[in-house]
């Protein structure tokens with residue numbers, strides 16, 4: 001779907017694979033100039049090749065590698081990205097995910113590590129992006145978080161404790177920067193098919209001694225839509241939130257989860 005975002009200058013972090021790459025592809029297809037980031041330059045080059053090989057529009061893709069769990073690197077990556085783009089209209093924050101861990105086995109070391117890679121890095125990304133977004137004619141931030149941060153499942157303690165903070169960060173920024181036309185929203189994926197989800201099915205299958213298909217069914221059969229999501233479906237929702245079609249939507253969150261979130265009011 002065309003959301004009229006051609007010409008936007010966009011940063012998508014953690015975007016060499018999975019959801020981040022799909023979002024970058026969608027923006028490039030719609031004519032935006034997109035900087036993608038991840039730790040590995042090799043993965044980023046492969047992502048750029050993939051996006052350019054599949055492009056269905058006249059946008060372009062640039063790469064800025066860097067490990068966003070290191071605060072100094074976040075600053076370097078954002079300086080370089082905004083410089084390459086000559087400004088910024090849209091930021092999509094994403095990160096590499098959190099470790100699955102029960103409270104019983106949770107450690108203060110893992111708590112600190114998750115704080116650095118999830119909260120501190122997102123805080124710094126937003127700090128670096130806001131001056132440029134204020135200059136834009138309608139800047140937008142979309143945070144890729146997780147539906148599980150809103151309905152904390154067992155065995156996801158790092159995510160359950162820390163990802164929740166991104167919702168607070170996003171809401172606070174929407175309150176403070178609305179007067180500059182900057183919007184900030186969160187999206188919560190669940191069971192959108194990526195390498196990460198494939199490895200969750202494989203791990204569950206191994207742990208329980210069942211087939212990968214059976215493990216997949218355990219996750220998917222209870223979803224109202226009874227299927228996994230396609231990254232393209234996810235990316236279109238992010239493009240919508242970043243476009244003028246969503247110009248009165250800020251400070252909120254959207255679950256993109258096949259109906260997994262079990263609340264009448266989100």
Ligand SMILES: NC(=O)c1ccc[n+]([C@@H]2O[C@H](COP(=O)([O-])OP(=O)(O)OC[C@H]3O[C@@H](n4cnc5c(N)ncnc54)[C@H](OP(=O)(O)O)[C@@H]3O)[C@@H](O)[C@H]2O)c1
Pocket residue numbers: 013014015016017018019020037038039040041043044066067068069094095096097098117144145146147148189190191192193194195196197
């Ligand atoms: N897919 C879903 O349904 C789902 C559900 C709930 C939550 N999520 C969350 O959404 C996010 C993306 O998920 P995904 O399924 O797309 O995962 P994925 O396919 O594993 O992709 C993760 C991406 O993050 C990059 N990355 C990892 N660590 C990084 C770091 N320190 N700095 C910069 N980039 C980094 C990876 O590239 P490099 O290896 O090149 O760094 C890769 O491009 C994760 O936080 C995940 O927990 C996804």
